[in-house]
Amino acid sequence: MPHRIIVALGLVAALATPALGAEPPVDFSRDVLPILSENCLLCHGPDAGTRKADLRLDVREGALRAKDPIIEPGKADDSELIRRLVTDDAEEKMPPAKSGKSLTPEQVATLTRWVDQGAPWGKHWAFETPKRPEPPTVRLADRARNPIDRFVLARLEREGLEPAPEADKATLIRRLSLDLLGVPPTLAEVDAFLADHAPDAYERLVDRLLASPRYGEAMASDWLDGARYADTNGYQNDFARTMWPWRDWVVSAFNRNMPFDRFAIEQVAGDRLPDATLAQKVATGFNRNNRTVTEAGSIEEEWRIENAIDRVETTATVFLGLTMGCARCHDHKYDPISQKEFYSFLGFFNDVNEKGVYTETRGNVPPLIAVPSDADRATLARLDAAIAEAAKAVEQAESGLGARQAEWESSVRSRDLPGEPAEWGLRYELGGALPAGASYRGKGEPTWAEGPTGRALALDGQHDSFVEAGPGTNLEHDKPFAIALWVRPFADGACVSKMDDAAGFRGYDVTITEGGKLTLHLINAWPADAIKVKSKALLPRDPWAHVAVTYDGSGKAAGVKLYVDGKPAEFDVETDTLRSTTATDQPLRIGSRSTGMAFRGELADVRIAHRAPSPEEVAALYERAVLEIARTPEPDRSAVRKGVLARHFRERVDGSAPPLADRLAALKKEKADFEQAIPTVMIMEDAPARRPLHPLKRGQYDQPDTSVSLTAGVPECLPPLPAGTSPDRLALARWLVAPENPLTARVTVNRTWQRHFGEGLVKSAENFGLQSEPPTHPLLLDWLATEFVRGGWDLKALQRLIVTSATYRQSSRAPDDLIRRDPENRLLARGPRFRLGAEAVRDNVLAVAGLLSSSFGGPSVKPYQPAGLWEELAGGAGEGPYIQGKGDDLYRRSLYIYRKRTVPHPVMATFDAPSREICQVKRARTNTPLQALELLNDVVYVEAARNLAAKMIAEGGSTPEDRIAFAFRRATGREPNQDERRVLTGGLAKYLEAFRADPAAAGALIRQGEKPGPEGVDPAELASYTATAGVILNLDETITLE
Secondary structure (H helix, E strand, C coil): CCHHHHHHHCCCCCCCCCCCCCCCCCCHHHHHHHHHHHHCHHHHCCCHHHCCCCCCCCCHHHHCCCCCCCCCCCCHHHCHHHHHHHCCCCCCCCCCHHHCCCCCHHHHHHHHHHHHCCCCCCCCHHHCCCCCCCCCCCCCHHHCCCHHHHHHHHHHHHHCCCCCCECCHHHHHHHHHHHHHCCCCCHHHHHHHHHCCCCCHHHHHHHHHHCCHHHHHHHHHHHHHHCCCCCECCCCCCCECCCHHHHHHHHHHHHCCCCHHHHHHHHHHHHHCCCCCHHHHHHHHHHHCCCCECCCCCCHHHHHHHHHHHHHHHHHHHHHCCCHHHHCCCCCCCCCCCHHHHHHHHHHHCCECCCCECCCCCCCCCCEEECCCHHHHHHHHHHHHHHHHHHHHHHHHHHCHHHHHHHHHHHHHCCCCCCCCCCCCEEECCCCCCCCCCEECCCCCCEEEEECCEEEEEEECCCCCCEECCCCCCCCCCCCEEEEEEEEECCCEEEEEEEEHHHCCEEEEEEEECCCEEEEEEEEECCCEEEEEEECCCCCCCCCEEEEEEECCCCCHHHEEEEECCEEECEEEEEECCCCCCCCCCCCEECCCCCCCCCEEEEEEEEEECCCCCHHHHHHHHHHHHHHHHHCCHHHCCHHHHHHHHHHHHHHHHCCHHHHHHHHHHHHHHHHHHHHHCCEEECCCECCCCCCCCCEHHHCCCCECCCCCCCCCCCCCCCCCCCCCCCCHHHHHHHHCCCCCCCHHHHHHHHHHHHHHCCCCCCCCCCCCCCCCCCCCHHHHHHHHHHHHHCCCCHHHHHHHHHCCHHHHECCCCCHHHHHHCCCCCCCCCCCCEECCHHHHHHHHHHHCCCCCCCCCCCCECCCCCCCHHHHHHCCCCCCCCCCCCHHHHHCCHHHECCCCCCCCHHHHCCCCCCCCCCCCCCCCCCCHHHHHHHHHCHHHHHHHHHHHHHHHHHCCCCHHHHHHHHHHHHHCCCCCHHHHHHHHHHHHHHHHHHHHCHHHHHHHHCCCCCCCCCCCCHHHHHHHHHHHHHHHCCCCCCEEC
16 A cells, blocks of 8 residues: 555544434534544645645545545445554554554444445535524423423433423522623512512513613623723733723623624624714724734834734634634644635735834824714714804804904094104014125025015024024113014024023023914023013914013013013913023024024014013004004005904904904814813724735745735635625625524524533534534534524524523532533533633622622723732833722722733633633633632722621621521522521621730721721621621632522
């Protein structure tokens, strides 16, 4: 026999569940393919790179090939496959010893029977579109409440087992409440249910719970794991982000019972729906929950590709139950997914309009969208109405402004102009020519523009673009002076200066700073001996302003006055330490300091006086220039002068419009500020142009195989996209929930079953591929999947069907022999029993203690956490120290706890909540001493115990026994038995004795937490009941759904 066949056969091994009861025909998908997948396909599967002997056992053409056949259909004794499995020859024995695998006799028998039956081929069960089976006929038909039970009973009958009896009503209401709402029932709810003897009492209870807004919160926890939702970016910087509006969308969608097909479509491609709504765009945050790189020096394309790969893996896991990421670097080792198909699937996410790296960017990064609440929208509507009203008022005030201005101009022409203020020692008109002794230091000739008094000097902000105006004049610290000029600033810079930058900035200047603030410096040595003042308001937005600075020689900032358009301007004093001379031998510069602050803009009519003019004189200086424009015939005025005159008339003469305009501006600013505070959420959005799509060699971003161009598509092992469909995300989303897709409905109902029973019908909820565990009840799985689709993808209807079944309503108590035979309850001969998830552990305790907040939605909160944890583990990465919340925030549901990826909250992590760095659809469920230590010692649980103790004393009766029973029933839903009463009552007595002997310890215990304890209660008594309540809250039964 050829050597290649010997090698190939060595890789055939098996893992199959032996048939039970009457031996059915061998089913390829159920019985044979798992054997091949587990033991053969690593070397004889889809991956050509690791394939041995040119033999494929994952496809019919390879396993049943005519050339060098290894299987003779119908003739197991003549098949090389079977011979090599049973031979004693170590050289020929398959699988080889070095593989570490070996077949059981049952597995060999399964393969032998399959070959004898003709070696019929088929697909992996999960890749076949489910067909709706008929519920089987069963012996215990009276035990079946709905079709689910008939499938389960049929399996139990084949196993020779009986179903458990129905659980008592107290157990059922607690099970249902924890299961559907994530919180326990109140004692009043328990009592009402126990008193309701109507035949449909249970069904009405289910309907009430499904209608509760708490339902959406409970369902969202699992979905957020798969969507890898968190409040920070992850990686090293781990900056904060705002994705909670998407989380609240998920809660709302569950509560509204949005059909799952629509739920999926909107999250994968809501932005691509026709006329997409805000909510549909927010939904796409599902695939923006991935980690985001902000570290400087990261390579943009590398991380863009990583984002796309993360979306492939998440989408494939959440909706298809496939480990598609295994085909990133090579063909999948087990599933029929090639590397090319992986990158074709990546094509659906290749065109997202994002960068791979947002260097040191905090907060959300594009694409994003604002998400106003209903209250926000009401506020915006009110502001829009007020803005519209204010704009109309401005328009009305200005409607006759032109006519009124013309009338005023006519009257001005008959009046005398104000006198020219005297005693300006220096004046530089800059009206088209430089004054004598001045020189332009820039290249070529100076540039001139139209100004308010004629021509004006235009400067371009270059370092040498200024006028050196001779020695100018020193303005001393103990002498009065004034500087006035017209200015049109395009940017910050020095208008006038006589300053030596190299000598501690000695001298003076008038500058424009901070985007338009008039600023004066008087300096001997900066900043120890200087005055600096700057206007509070920016200069007017209209092009030109007249500014003036006066100083009384007092050496104090209080002696300074600033004027804008002839009116005093309020200013801030930044430095007021001037004591010494400001004289310098530097020249006077117009448009620059000695080494910087080059001015970009236009200047005119610069004046300097060795006196401090009165406010009236400054006003007259401005008004004279304006009135000169008014006396000029209208056709002779430049556009600049017309603008100066119009603004003067509007603001200083007419006066009706400015207050209205100010109100309009204030309203617009209020709206802009309000909009800025509205939270955003990151969303999906495609770039305008498609990016090239190629396979990446070994999955490396910088090694595209440009010889192969791909388009977006789905694996060939699954149904294709509809013909004529554009291969975009919307097509993908619709394909995911198409009736012919064999995976999505199965995966979803399996995960729903997992929530209610602790394990799915397929245990490997994250993997429905060839390496998956086969379903324990395959016909039930397919019936549920088809029922789900037939019912319009109705999640609440699916859950109602499950929780109203007799299977779900069974008691979880079972005899020891059944537990030994079926420790994981895979046969469903008893009801569910499993430890609560991390969120429900905390929420359950807070609810039992009467602390749980009823607030819904909104920003994530920061409850109790050990001090210094962020600094110790992440150096405060991204946002500094952990700032603990106050009041209600300490007791919100755990769904709303702030999730920092690099430092998961310990209350969550201890009970196996994932860090959500990647998609995870099934949590581990561990049982460790650390969990007990947390329940006994963490402040959240100690405070809860203290609050429960206060309730025991106030509401639980007058005796210790009654109070203990009260707390026990709140925690477990049932009365304690005699042994439990005895142990707890004895413990209470010992605690009381110990705390009476140690009042300090009692005080330390009952003071934990922010919520004040009850007044008027003996501290030792409260502490003893607190310790007892802590024991009750730490019971396995308290944190278990059963």
